Each structure stands twice: as structure tokens, then as C-alpha cells.
Amino acid sequence: MSTTKTQPQKKTYVHYHDGGVLGKRRVLTGNAAKPTFNEVPKIDMQRIYSDNLGDREQLAKEVGEACRNVGFFYAVNHGVEERILDDTFTAVKRFFHLPTEVKMEVHNQKTEKFRGYEAFLEGKLDPSTRGDLKEGFLMGEDATDPEQNLPVHHLPFMSTPRNQWPSHPTAAFFRPALYSYYAAMLTFSRRLLGIFALALDLPEHHFDHITQHPMTNVRAVHYPPQLSDADVGIGAHTDFCWFTLVSQSRTAEPALEVLNANGIWVPVPHEPHSFVVNIADFLKLVTGGAWMSTVHRVRNRGGEERYSMPFFFSPDEDATVSVLEGYRKSGEKYDEFGVGEYFQNRLVVDRRTHLEAEGSGGY
Numbered sequence: 444m445s446t447t448k449t450q451p452q453k454k455t456y457v458h459y460h461d462g463g464v465l466g467k468r469r470v471l472t473g474n475a476a477k478p479t480f481n482e483v484p485k486i487d488m489q490r491i492y493s494d495n496l497g498d499r500e501q502l503a504k505e506v507g508e509a510c511r512n513v514g515f516f517y518a519v520n521h522g523v524e525e526r527i528l529d530d531t532f533t534a535v536k537r538f539f540h541l542p543t544e545v546k547m548e549v550h551n552q553k554t555e556k557f558r559g560y561e562a563f564l565e566g567k568l569d570p571s572t573r574g575d576l577k578e579g580f581l582m583g584e585d586a587t588d589p590e591q592n593l594p595v596h597h598l599p600f601m602s603t604p605r606n607q608w609p610s611h612p613t614a615a616f617f618r619p620a621l622y623s624y625y626a627a628m629l630t631f632s633r634r635l636l637g638i639f640a641l642a643l644d645l646p647e648h649h650f651d652h653i654t655q656h657p658m659t660n661v662r663a664v665h666y667p668p669q670l671s672d673a674d675v676g677i678g679a680h681t682d683f684c685w686f687t688l689v690s691q692s693r694t695a696e697p698a699l700e701v702l703n704a705n706g707i708w709v710p711v712p713h714e715p716h717s718f719v720v721n722i723a724d725f726l727k728l729v730t731g732g733a734w735m736s737t738v739h740r741v742r743n744r745g746g747e748e749r750y751s752m753p754f755f756f757s758p759d760e761d762a763t764v765s766v767l768e769g770y771r772k773s774g775e776k777y778d779e780f781g782v783g784e785y786f787q788n789r790l791v792v793d794r795r796t797h798l799e800a801e802g803s804g805g806y
């Protein structure tokens with residue numbers, strides 16, 4: 444019998460940004476490698492619309508498995524009209540083609556919630572880079588926007604505008620286009636939340652009372668092709684909402700990548716008629732870590748323009764949550780979190796620190 448000595452492996456690490464805290468993961472290969480995923484699973488969502496609870500429970504089983512083991516899945520056959528997605532992508536491309544002055548009118552640093560336009564290299568989730576090679580536009584819950592049909596009088600904390608919309612006539616098409624996408628994604632998210640509740644062994648409507656006016660964002664993003672491997676479209680990070688749905692434009696070379704337990708980047712290519720769903724930090728927190736919020740990044744290296752439209756979902760800003768009963772360890776004490784406070788703290792860390800440290804000029 445031959446004795447093969449395992450060579451001591453040089454330790455390499457992958458670094459990422461987890462809500463202002465830098466994290467790192469050792470790259471494990473050969474004998475050291477753990478069982479983990481090598482692709483993002485695809486789940487047929489058609490059963491989300493079934494009147495039969497058994498169908499929805501079956502779907503929830505598959506969803507739960509993906510949330511525990513991967514933190515990411517493709518939602519195929521999601522039922523959101525293809526026309527809405529196509530039209531919104533068209534509008535997003537048109538918006539980013541507008542002159543810089545039109546976009547800078549609604550620069551996100553003018554608002555507390557960083558709504559509006561984010562210019563190239565202003566985001567910087569990976570401190571070792573020169574910044575994220577992307578531009579974006581963020582909108583979200585705002586009771587003063589009539590499109591959202593929210594009872595502004597009952598939501599005093601939402602009585603002043605949060606979103607910024609460009610006023611130039613050449614940009615007038617953008618607001619209705621984003622709103623049709625926002626409405627469709629919000630409706631789908633509410634159904635998905637029911638499936639998540641079932642997957643957590645809770646009644647399907649368990650989260651309804653804390654999602655009456657949920658915190659939500661659409662971020663439209665444009666990633667130009669990157670010429671250097673030192674660049675990144677969006678640096679490695681975890682999301683800090685409850686969950687995210689991403690519609691991504693088609694590029695021949697996959698750009699979105701997800702980090703597995705062995706520190707290997709798994710590509711997430713464009714799949715027709717699907718969203719990419721990922722679990723974020725807040726849902727990881729309330730499941731006591733049973734569900735994964737998986738590190739991901741975008742590198743757009745294939746020479747094509749790339750567009751994506753993440754939709755971020757969290758419960759009501761004035762709700763409080765804690766680790767779910769079934770996910771507590773006996774003898775442990777668990778704090779309650781204010782949803783709004785948790786979210787704003789994370790947002791400020793992500794959006795403000797880099798610009799304050801380095802100045803916002805020069806982009």
C-alpha cells in the first residue's frame with residue numbers, strides 16, 4: 444500500500460464585505476474540500492399559484508432545501524409577465540444612456556435613504572478595488588408616491604418623500620416603467636414569503652402582520668464591460684434585506700458569481716424566464732443561521748453591457764423581529780430588532796463610509 448503524504452497546502456482566502464465587516468473564507472481544495480454546491484438549483488415556481496396547499500408545501504420543501512444549502516436558487520416559471528420585464532429592461536438601458544447631468548439631478552447622496560442615481564465607482568464593496576464598476580438607480584417604499592397606494596396618514600414616518608425622480612422631460616418614461624416592475628415584483632414577493640413561511644414550518648400567513656407596508660427597493664444597475672481583472676462590477680458581499688430577486692440581462696459570459704463553502708466562485712448564468720432569488724442577512728438572522736445568506740459578486744468580463752434589476756424585500760420598517768421560536772437554542776437570550784433601524788444602519792455602512800472617507804468628487 445502506498446503512503447501518499449498530503450502536501451501542506453498554501454492557504455488562500457477569498458475576502459468579502461458583510462455589512463461593513465470584512466469577512467474571509469479559506470479556499471479548500473483536494474481532501475480539505477467540504478461537501479457544498481457547484482451550481483445554483485432551479486426551482487419551478489408554477490406551484491406558487493396552485494389552489495392546492497399540498498402543491499405549495501411541496502414547492503416549499505424544495506425552496507427550504509435551497510435556502511439551507513445554497514442560499515440561492517433560480518425561480519423559473521415565476522409567472523411575472525415577460526413583457527413587463529422586457530419593457531423595464533428597455534427603459535433601464537434608455538435611462539443609463541441619458542446625459543450625466545440628467546442623472547446627477549437625482550444623485551443618491553442627496554437623500555437619507557440613498558435613493559436615486561449612483562455614479563460609476565461610487566459604490567465600493569470590495570476595499571481592495573477602485574470601486575464598483577457600475578452605475579445604478581435606487582427607488583423603494585415611499586408613501587408619498589401615489590403609485591404605491593399606501594395610507595400615508597397612518598404612516599407618519601413615511602410622510603416625507605424618499606424617492607427622487609428625474610424632472611427632465613427626456614426621462615419621463617422611467618418612472619412608470621420602474622413602477623410596473625416594482626408592482627409585479629412586490630406581488631410575487633408576497634407569495635414567495637408565504638412559501639418561505641411554509642419552508643420554515645410556519646403557517647403560510649405567518650409574516651403577513653409584519654409586511655403590511657414592507658421595506659422594498661428596486662435597484663436598476665448598468666455594468667459596462669470591465670477591461671481589467673482588477674476591477675469588479677459589484678464587490679463580494681451579502682445582501683442585508685430579507686431576500687432579493689434579481690432579473691439579469693443575457694450575457695454570453697456569466698457575470699454573477701456565488702461563493703460556495705470551499706471558497707470557489709460558482710457562476711450564475713442568465714436563464715430565460717427566471718429570477719435569481721437569494722436569502723439575505725436579515726432572514727439568516729431570524730432563522731438563527733439555519734438559512735444561508737450567501738456571498739456573491741459581479742464581474743462583467745465578456746465584453747457586453749450588462750443590466751440587472753435586483754428587487755430587495757424586508758418587513759415593515761416599524762416592525763420588530765427576533766429569532767423565530769423554532770430556531771432558538773434553549774437557554775440562549777435573543778434580542779428584538781427594529782426592522783427599520785437594522786436596515787438603515789446597514790445602508791449607511793454600505794453607502795456612506797467610502798465616500799466620506801475619500802471625498803465624493805472626481806467621478
Ligand SMILES: O=C(O)CCC(=O)C(=O)O
Nearest residue numbers: 682689691699741751753
Ligand atoms: O447584478 C446582479 O446580478 C446582482 C447585484 C447584487 O448583488 C446587488 O445589487 O446586491
Ligand SMILES: [Fe+2]
Nearest residue numbers: 680681682739
Ligand atoms: Fe447582492
